[in-house]
Amino acid sequence: EGAKLRLSGQGDPAPGGTPGDLFLRIRYQPHARFKVDGENIHCDVALAPWEATLGAKVPVPTLEGEVELNIPAGSSSGRKFRLRGKGLGTAAKRGDLLVRVMIRVPAELTAEERELWERLAATSTFKARA
Template sequence: MARDFYEILGVPRDADKDQIQQAYRSLARRYHPDVNSDPAAADRFKEIGEAYQVLSDPSTRRRYDRFGADFRQVPEDYDERVAAAGGGFGRGRGGTRVQYGEGLGAGGPVDLEDLFSGMFGGRGGFGPIPGADQEAEFELTLEEAYRGGKRTLHLDGRSFTVDIPAGVIDGQRIRLAGQGGRGSGDGPTGDLYLVARIKPHRRFRLQGRDIHVDLPLSPWEAVLGATVAVPTPNGEAKVKVVPGSSTGRKLRLRGEGMPNPRGPNGDMYAEVKVMVPAKPTEKERKLFEQLAAESTFDPRRGT
Protein backbone atom coordinates (compact mmCIF):
# COMPACT_ATOMS: atom_id res chain seq x y z
CA MET A 1 0.00 0.00 0.00
CA ALA A 2 1.41 3.42 -0.96
CA ARG A 3 2.76 5.49 1.92
CA ASP A 4 1.06 8.76 2.72
CA PHE A 5 2.94 11.71 1.20
CA TYR A 6 2.53 13.79 4.36
CA GLU A 7 4.03 10.94 6.36
CA ILE A 8 6.97 10.68 3.95
CA LEU A 9 7.86 14.36 4.45
CA GLY A 10 7.00 14.26 8.15
CA VAL A 11 4.58 17.20 8.00
CA PRO A 12 0.97 17.57 9.19
CA ARG A 13 -1.86 17.59 6.66
CA ASP A 14 -2.43 21.31 7.24
CA ALA A 15 1.25 22.17 6.61
CA ASP A 16 1.82 25.33 4.58
CA LYS A 17 4.09 25.52 1.54
CA ASP A 18 7.06 26.79 3.55
CA GLN A 19 6.87 23.84 5.95
CA ILE A 20 6.64 21.42 3.03
CA GLN A 21 9.60 23.02 1.25
CA GLN A 22 11.71 23.08 4.41
CA ALA A 23 10.96 19.42 5.13
CA TYR A 24 11.81 18.43 1.55
CA ARG A 25 15.13 20.28 1.54
CA SER A 26 16.18 18.75 4.84
CA LEU A 27 15.32 15.20 3.75
CA ALA A 28 16.74 15.62 0.24
CA ARG A 29 20.09 16.71 1.67
CA ARG A 30 20.12 13.70 3.98
CA TYR A 31 19.16 11.05 1.42
CA HIS A 32 20.71 12.34 -1.82
CA PRO A 33 22.69 9.44 -3.32
CA ASP A 34 25.71 11.71 -3.79
CA VAL A 35 26.06 12.12 0.00
CA ASN A 36 24.38 8.98 1.34
CA SER A 37 25.96 5.64 0.46
CA ASP A 38 23.15 3.56 1.94
CA PRO A 39 21.73 1.38 -0.90
CA ALA A 40 18.22 2.35 0.19
CA ALA A 41 18.96 6.08 0.01
CA ALA A 42 18.22 6.34 -3.73
CA ASP A 43 14.72 4.86 -3.34
CA ARG A 44 14.08 7.04 -0.30
CA PHE A 45 15.25 10.09 -2.24
CA LYS A 46 12.85 9.31 -5.10
CA GLU A 47 10.00 8.79 -2.63
CA ILE A 48 10.73 12.16 -1.01
CA GLY A 49 10.85 13.83 -4.43
CA GLU A 50 7.49 12.40 -5.47
CA ALA A 51 5.88 13.48 -2.20
CA TYR A 52 7.23 17.01 -2.62
CA GLN A 53 6.17 17.19 -6.26
CA VAL A 54 2.57 16.40 -5.31
CA LEU A 55 2.27 18.46 -2.12
CA SER A 56 4.10 21.55 -3.40
CA ASP A 57 1.59 22.06 -6.23
CA PRO A 58 -1.69 23.43 -4.81
CA SER A 59 -3.88 21.87 -7.53
CA THR A 60 -2.25 18.45 -7.33
CA ARG A 61 -2.31 18.56 -3.54
CA ARG A 62 -6.07 19.24 -3.53
CA ARG A 63 -6.64 16.20 -5.75
CA TYR A 64 -4.44 14.05 -3.52
CA ASP A 65 -6.28 15.22 -0.39
CA ARG A 66 -9.58 14.43 -2.06
CA PHE A 67 -8.90 11.09 -3.74
CA GLY A 68 -5.90 9.68 -1.87
CA ALA A 69 -3.16 7.55 -3.44
CA ASP A 70 -5.22 6.87 -6.60
CA PHE A 71 -5.69 10.55 -7.41
CA ARG A 72 -3.78 10.26 -10.72
CA GLN A 73 -6.34 7.80 -12.04
CA VAL A 74 -9.24 10.20 -11.51
CA PRO A 75 -9.90 12.26 -14.69
CA GLU A 76 -9.38 16.01 -14.44
CA ASP A 77 -13.01 16.60 -15.47
CA TYR A 78 -14.32 14.23 -12.79
CA ASP A 79 -16.92 16.67 -11.37
CA GLU A 80 -18.24 17.50 -14.83
CA ARG A 81 -18.67 13.80 -15.58
CA VAL A 82 -20.56 13.28 -12.35
CA ALA A 83 -22.87 16.17 -13.19
CA ALA A 84 -23.36 14.91 -16.75
CA ALA A 85 -24.23 11.47 -15.42
CA GLY A 86 -27.08 13.09 -13.54
CA GLY A 87 -27.16 13.08 -9.78
CA GLY A 88 -23.97 12.72 -7.88
CA PHE A 89 -24.79 9.85 -5.53
CA GLY A 90 -23.62 6.27 -5.65
CA ARG A 91 -22.85 3.31 -3.47
CA GLY A 92 -19.51 3.11 -1.71
CA ARG A 93 -17.92 0.03 -0.16
CA GLY A 94 -20.48 -2.12 1.66
CA GLY A 95 -23.41 -0.25 0.11
CA THR A 96 -22.72 3.01 1.96
CA ARG A 97 -24.33 5.98 0.24
CA VAL A 98 -21.72 8.55 -0.78
CA GLN A 99 -22.13 12.04 -2.19
CA TYR A 100 -19.23 12.56 -4.58
CA GLY A 101 -17.19 15.71 -4.20
CA GLU A 102 -17.58 16.08 -0.44
CA GLY A 103 -14.33 15.23 1.28
CA LEU A 104 -13.47 12.00 -0.53
CA GLY A 105 -9.97 10.94 0.36
CA ALA A 106 -9.76 13.04 3.50
CA GLY A 107 -10.32 10.03 5.72
CA GLY A 108 -8.55 7.46 3.58
CA PRO A 109 -7.96 6.35 -0.01
CA VAL A 110 -10.85 6.18 -2.44
CA ASP A 111 -11.71 2.80 -3.99
CA LEU A 112 -11.93 3.76 -7.66
CA GLU A 113 -13.72 0.57 -8.67
CA ASP A 114 -16.52 1.31 -6.22
CA LEU A 115 -16.41 4.98 -7.14
CA PHE A 116 -16.82 4.55 -10.89
CA SER A 117 -19.31 1.69 -10.64
CA GLY A 118 -21.41 3.83 -8.36
CA MET A 119 -21.21 6.77 -10.70
CA PHE A 120 -21.88 5.10 -14.01
CA GLY A 121 -22.69 1.41 -13.60
CA GLY A 122 -26.32 1.90 -12.69
CA ARG A 123 -27.06 4.72 -15.08
CA GLY A 124 -27.33 3.00 -18.41
CA GLY A 125 -23.56 2.76 -19.04
CA PHE A 126 -22.10 6.26 -19.18
CA GLY A 127 -19.21 4.94 -21.24
CA PRO A 128 -15.49 4.26 -20.95
CA ILE A 129 -13.48 6.66 -18.81
CA PRO A 130 -10.02 7.63 -20.12
CA GLY A 131 -7.12 7.21 -17.73
CA ALA A 132 -5.63 10.33 -16.20
CA ASP A 133 -2.35 11.74 -17.46
CA GLN A 134 0.54 11.41 -15.03
CA GLU A 135 3.67 13.43 -14.45
CA ALA A 136 7.04 12.56 -12.92
CA GLU A 137 10.42 14.26 -12.70
CA PHE A 138 13.78 12.78 -13.61
CA GLU A 139 17.29 14.11 -13.15
CA LEU A 140 20.09 14.30 -15.69
CA THR A 141 23.45 15.99 -15.93
CA LEU A 142 24.05 19.02 -18.10
CA GLU A 143 26.21 16.90 -20.41
CA GLU A 144 23.38 14.35 -20.81
CA ALA A 145 20.94 17.16 -21.58
CA TYR A 146 23.37 18.67 -24.09
CA ARG A 147 23.99 15.45 -26.03
CA GLY A 148 20.64 13.67 -25.58
CA GLY A 149 20.32 9.93 -26.14
CA LYS A 150 18.52 6.94 -24.67
CA ARG A 151 17.94 6.64 -20.93
CA THR A 152 16.30 3.88 -18.89
CA LEU A 153 14.12 5.15 -16.06
CA HIS A 154 12.41 3.23 -13.26
CA LEU A 155 9.09 4.50 -11.92
CA ASP A 156 6.50 2.76 -9.74
CA GLY A 157 7.99 -0.65 -10.44
CA ARG A 158 8.06 -0.07 -14.21
CA SER A 159 11.00 0.55 -16.53
CA PHE A 160 10.92 2.94 -19.48
CA THR A 161 13.45 3.55 -22.24
CA VAL A 162 13.25 7.24 -23.04
CA ASP A 163 14.66 9.08 -26.07
CA ILE A 164 16.01 12.32 -24.65
CA PRO A 165 16.35 14.98 -27.36
CA ALA A 166 19.66 16.82 -27.57
CA GLY A 167 19.33 20.20 -25.87
CA VAL A 168 16.54 19.35 -23.44
CA ILE A 169 16.26 22.16 -20.88
CA ASP A 170 15.20 22.25 -17.25
CA GLY A 171 11.43 21.88 -16.90
CA GLN A 172 10.91 20.50 -20.41
CA ARG A 173 8.34 17.69 -20.62
CA ILE A 174 8.78 14.47 -22.57
CA ARG A 175 5.56 12.62 -23.43
CA LEU A 176 5.26 8.85 -23.23
CA ALA A 177 1.95 8.04 -24.88
CA GLY A 178 -0.20 5.41 -23.18
CA GLN A 179 2.02 5.08 -20.11
CA GLY A 180 -0.17 7.03 -17.66
CA GLY A 181 -3.13 6.09 -15.49
CA ARG A 182 -5.36 3.17 -16.46
CA GLY A 183 -8.75 3.88 -17.93
CA SER A 184 -12.02 2.51 -16.58
CA GLY A 185 -13.84 -0.07 -18.65
CA ASP A 186 -12.56 0.18 -22.20
CA GLY A 187 -11.24 3.71 -21.68
CA PRO A 188 -7.76 4.41 -23.09
CA THR A 189 -4.74 4.71 -20.85
CA GLY A 190 -3.51 8.21 -20.10
CA ASP A 191 -0.09 9.59 -21.00
CA LEU A 192 2.99 9.91 -18.83
CA TYR A 193 4.87 13.22 -18.93
CA LEU A 194 8.48 13.19 -17.75
CA VAL A 195 9.78 16.55 -16.54
CA ALA A 196 13.52 17.04 -17.00
CA ARG A 197 15.44 18.43 -14.03
CA ILE A 198 19.08 19.28 -14.78
CA LYS A 199 21.47 18.83 -11.87
CA PRO A 200 23.64 21.77 -10.79
CA HIS A 201 27.07 21.63 -12.45
CA ARG A 202 30.37 22.35 -10.72
CA ARG A 203 31.56 24.47 -13.65
CA PHE A 204 28.68 25.50 -15.91
CA ARG A 205 25.63 27.62 -15.08
CA LEU A 206 22.56 27.16 -17.25
CA GLN A 207 20.15 30.01 -18.00
CA GLY A 208 17.53 28.89 -20.49
CA ARG A 209 19.63 27.65 -23.42
CA ASP A 210 22.61 29.88 -22.59
CA ILE A 211 25.55 28.40 -20.71
CA HIS A 212 27.77 30.54 -18.47
CA VAL A 213 31.27 29.62 -17.30
CA ASP A 214 34.02 31.44 -15.39
CA LEU A 215 37.20 32.22 -17.35
CA PRO A 216 40.22 32.68 -15.05
CA LEU A 217 42.90 35.02 -16.49
CA SER A 218 46.28 36.16 -15.29
CA PRO A 219 46.73 39.93 -14.83
CA TRP A 220 48.96 40.15 -17.94
CA GLU A 221 46.45 38.20 -20.07
CA ALA A 222 43.70 40.58 -18.96
CA VAL A 223 45.83 43.68 -19.64
CA LEU A 224 47.56 42.64 -22.85
CA GLY A 225 44.93 40.35 -24.35
CA ALA A 226 45.32 36.69 -25.25
CA THR A 227 43.74 33.71 -26.97
CA VAL A 228 42.86 31.08 -24.38
CA ALA A 229 40.95 27.81 -24.14
CA VAL A 230 37.51 27.78 -22.56
CA PRO A 231 35.65 24.57 -21.60
CA THR A 232 32.26 23.76 -23.15
CA PRO A 233 30.04 20.67 -22.82
CA ASN A 234 31.26 19.73 -26.30
CA GLY A 235 34.99 20.07 -25.53
CA GLU A 236 37.38 23.00 -25.47
CA ALA A 237 36.91 26.08 -27.60
CA LYS A 238 39.21 29.06 -28.21
CA VAL A 239 38.23 32.57 -27.22
CA LYS A 240 40.01 35.85 -27.90
CA VAL A 241 40.42 38.07 -24.85
CA VAL A 242 40.61 41.71 -25.85
CA PRO A 243 43.24 43.87 -24.08
CA GLY A 244 42.00 45.60 -20.94
CA SER A 245 39.46 42.95 -19.92
CA SER A 246 38.50 43.33 -16.25
CA THR A 247 36.74 40.82 -14.01
CA GLY A 248 33.08 40.55 -14.92
CA ARG A 249 33.48 41.08 -18.65
CA LYS A 250 31.55 38.45 -20.63
CA LEU A 251 32.90 36.97 -23.83
CA ARG A 252 30.24 35.47 -26.08
CA LEU A 253 30.66 32.25 -28.04
CA ARG A 254 27.71 32.29 -30.42
CA GLY A 255 25.85 29.00 -30.79
CA GLU A 256 28.00 27.12 -28.25
CA GLY A 257 25.16 26.87 -25.70
CA MET A 258 22.44 24.22 -25.51
CA PRO A 259 21.32 22.79 -28.88
CA ASN A 260 17.86 23.74 -30.07
CA PRO A 261 16.15 21.41 -32.58
CA ARG A 262 13.50 24.05 -33.33
CA GLY A 263 15.57 27.17 -33.62
CA PRO A 264 18.96 28.77 -32.99
CA ASN A 265 21.21 27.20 -30.39
CA GLY A 266 21.90 28.96 -27.14
CA ASP A 267 25.12 30.92 -26.62
CA MET A 268 28.06 30.36 -24.31
CA TYR A 269 29.28 33.20 -22.10
CA ALA A 270 32.77 33.10 -20.59
CA GLU A 271 32.99 35.55 -17.68
CA VAL A 272 36.43 36.97 -16.97
CA LYS A 273 37.90 36.38 -13.51
CA VAL A 274 41.30 38.05 -13.07
CA MET A 275 43.45 35.89 -10.78
CA VAL A 276 46.68 36.76 -8.98
CA PRO A 277 49.34 34.39 -7.65
CA ALA A 278 48.57 33.49 -4.03
CA LYS A 279 52.28 33.03 -3.26
CA PRO A 280 54.32 35.04 -5.77
CA THR A 281 57.98 34.24 -6.20
CA GLU A 282 60.58 36.78 -5.20
CA LYS A 283 61.04 37.77 -8.83
CA GLU A 284 57.27 38.11 -9.38
CA ARG A 285 56.98 40.25 -6.26
CA LYS A 286 59.71 42.59 -7.48
CA LEU A 287 58.02 42.92 -10.86
CA PHE A 288 54.69 43.77 -9.22
CA GLU A 289 56.47 46.30 -6.98
CA GLN A 290 58.03 47.85 -10.06
CA LEU A 291 54.62 47.99 -11.75
CA ALA A 292 53.09 49.60 -8.66
CA ALA A 293 55.80 52.26 -8.66
CA GLU A 294 55.47 53.03 -12.36
CA SER A 295 51.69 52.81 -12.90
CA THR A 296 49.26 55.69 -12.32
CA PHE A 297 46.20 53.44 -12.68
CA ASP A 298 43.67 53.73 -9.82
CA PRO A 299 41.03 50.96 -10.01
CA ARG A 300 38.79 52.74 -7.49
CA ARG A 301 38.57 55.76 -9.77
CA GLY A 302 38.70 53.80 -13.05
CA THR A 303 41.60 55.87 -14.37
Protein backbone atom coordinates (compact mmCIF):
# COMPACT_ATOMS: atom_id res chain seq x y z
CA GLU A 1 0.00 0.00 0.00
CA GLY A 2 1.38 3.40 -0.99
CA ALA A 3 4.40 2.00 -2.86
CA LYS A 4 5.47 3.88 -5.97
CA LEU A 5 6.48 2.20 -9.23
CA ARG A 6 8.36 3.90 -12.05
CA LEU A 7 7.92 2.53 -15.57
CA SER A 8 10.70 4.04 -17.64
CA GLY A 9 9.62 5.28 -21.06
CA GLN A 10 5.97 4.30 -20.54
CA GLY A 11 4.59 7.81 -20.05
CA ASP A 12 3.29 10.33 -22.57
CA PRO A 13 5.86 11.86 -24.89
CA ALA A 14 6.59 15.56 -24.70
CA PRO A 15 5.65 17.39 -27.93
CA GLY A 16 8.23 16.29 -30.46
CA GLY A 17 10.11 14.32 -27.77
CA THR A 18 10.46 10.85 -26.41
CA PRO A 19 8.05 9.21 -23.97
CA GLY A 20 8.58 10.10 -20.35
CA ASP A 21 8.26 7.85 -17.32
CA LEU A 22 4.99 6.60 -15.92
CA PHE A 23 4.64 6.68 -12.13
CA LEU A 24 2.14 4.43 -10.37
CA ARG A 25 1.06 4.39 -6.73
CA ILE A 26 -0.18 1.06 -5.35
CA ARG A 27 -3.53 1.03 -3.54
CA TYR A 28 -5.16 -2.10 -2.12
CA GLN A 29 -8.82 -2.74 -2.81
CA PRO A 30 -10.85 -3.75 0.25
CA HIS A 31 -11.09 -7.52 0.61
CA ALA A 32 -14.09 -9.44 1.95
CA ARG A 33 -11.95 -11.69 4.19
CA PHE A 34 -8.69 -9.87 4.98
CA LYS A 35 -7.88 -6.45 6.47
CA VAL A 36 -4.41 -4.97 5.88
CA ASP A 37 -2.34 -3.41 8.67
CA GLY A 38 1.10 -2.59 7.26
CA GLU A 39 2.80 -5.94 6.57
CA ASN A 40 0.28 -7.82 8.73
CA ILE A 41 -3.15 -8.97 7.68
CA HIS A 42 -6.15 -9.76 9.91
CA CYS A 43 -9.07 -12.13 9.45
CA ASP A 44 -11.91 -13.55 11.54
CA VAL A 45 -12.75 -17.24 11.82
CA ALA A 46 -16.11 -18.42 13.16
CA LEU A 47 -16.27 -21.12 15.84
CA ALA A 48 -19.20 -23.08 17.19
CA PRO A 49 -19.59 -22.82 20.99
CA TRP A 50 -18.48 -26.43 21.47
CA GLU A 51 -15.36 -25.89 19.34
CA ALA A 52 -14.33 -22.96 21.53
CA THR A 53 -15.09 -24.89 24.71
CA LEU A 54 -13.58 -28.26 23.80
CA GLY A 55 -10.89 -27.15 21.34
CA ALA A 56 -10.80 -27.89 17.64
CA LYS A 57 -8.73 -27.85 14.48
CA VAL A 58 -10.27 -25.38 12.03
CA PRO A 59 -9.37 -24.30 8.49
CA VAL A 60 -8.02 -20.75 8.20
CA PRO A 61 -7.64 -18.93 4.88
CA THR A 62 -4.20 -17.50 4.04
CA LEU A 63 -2.90 -15.78 0.93
CA GLU A 64 -1.44 -19.12 -0.21
CA GLY A 65 -4.46 -21.29 0.65
CA GLU A 66 -5.99 -22.82 3.76
CA VAL A 67 -4.01 -24.00 6.77
CA GLU A 68 -5.27 -25.82 9.86
CA LEU A 69 -5.23 -23.86 13.13
CA ASN A 70 -5.34 -25.68 16.46
CA ILE A 71 -7.79 -23.87 18.74
CA PRO A 72 -7.07 -24.71 22.40
CA ALA A 73 -9.94 -25.66 24.69
CA GLY A 74 -11.45 -22.70 26.54
CA SER A 75 -10.84 -20.11 23.81
CA SER A 76 -13.12 -17.10 24.17
CA SER A 77 -14.56 -15.01 21.37
CA GLY A 78 -12.10 -12.32 20.29
CA ARG A 79 -8.96 -14.34 21.12
CA LYS A 80 -6.21 -13.76 18.56
CA PHE A 81 -3.72 -16.19 17.10
CA ARG A 82 -0.60 -15.21 15.14
CA LEU A 83 0.48 -17.16 12.06
CA ARG A 84 4.04 -15.94 11.51
CA GLY A 85 5.13 -15.20 7.97
CA LYS A 86 1.63 -15.51 6.48
CA GLY A 87 1.16 -11.76 5.87
CA LEU A 88 2.39 -9.38 3.18
CA GLY A 89 5.94 -8.57 2.12
CA THR A 90 8.96 -10.31 0.70
CA ALA A 91 10.33 -13.65 1.83
CA ALA A 92 13.06 -11.87 3.82
CA LYS A 93 10.61 -9.61 5.69
CA ARG A 94 7.11 -10.98 5.69
CA GLY A 95 4.32 -9.90 8.02
CA ASP A 96 1.98 -12.12 10.01
CA LEU A 97 -1.63 -13.23 9.71
CA LEU A 98 -3.58 -12.38 12.86
CA VAL A 99 -6.62 -14.63 13.25
CA ARG A 100 -9.44 -13.59 15.59
CA VAL A 101 -11.88 -16.29 16.62
CA MET A 102 -15.51 -15.30 16.85
CA ILE A 103 -18.00 -17.64 18.51
CA ARG A 104 -21.24 -18.00 16.56
CA VAL A 105 -24.42 -19.40 18.02
CA PRO A 106 -27.33 -20.90 16.11
CA ALA A 107 -30.18 -18.51 15.38
CA GLU A 108 -32.74 -21.31 15.52
CA LEU A 109 -32.74 -24.48 17.60
CA THR A 110 -34.53 -27.77 17.28
CA ALA A 111 -36.47 -28.95 20.32
CA GLU A 112 -33.70 -31.42 21.14
CA GLU A 113 -30.98 -28.75 20.82
CA ARG A 114 -32.94 -26.38 23.07
CA GLU A 115 -33.33 -29.13 25.68
CA LEU A 116 -29.58 -29.87 25.58
CA TRP A 117 -28.65 -26.17 25.97
CA GLU A 118 -31.11 -25.83 28.87
CA ARG A 119 -29.63 -28.91 30.58
CA LEU A 120 -26.14 -27.48 30.12
CA ALA A 121 -27.24 -24.12 31.56
CA ALA A 122 -28.81 -25.83 34.57
CA THR A 123 -25.75 -27.97 35.36
CA SER A 124 -22.90 -25.58 34.48
CA THR A 125 -21.00 -23.71 37.20
CA PHE A 126 -19.57 -21.24 34.67
CA LYS A 127 -20.36 -17.57 35.34
CA ALA A 128 -19.82 -15.42 32.25
CA ARG A 129 -20.18 -12.13 34.13
CA ALA A 130 -18.33 -13.03 37.32
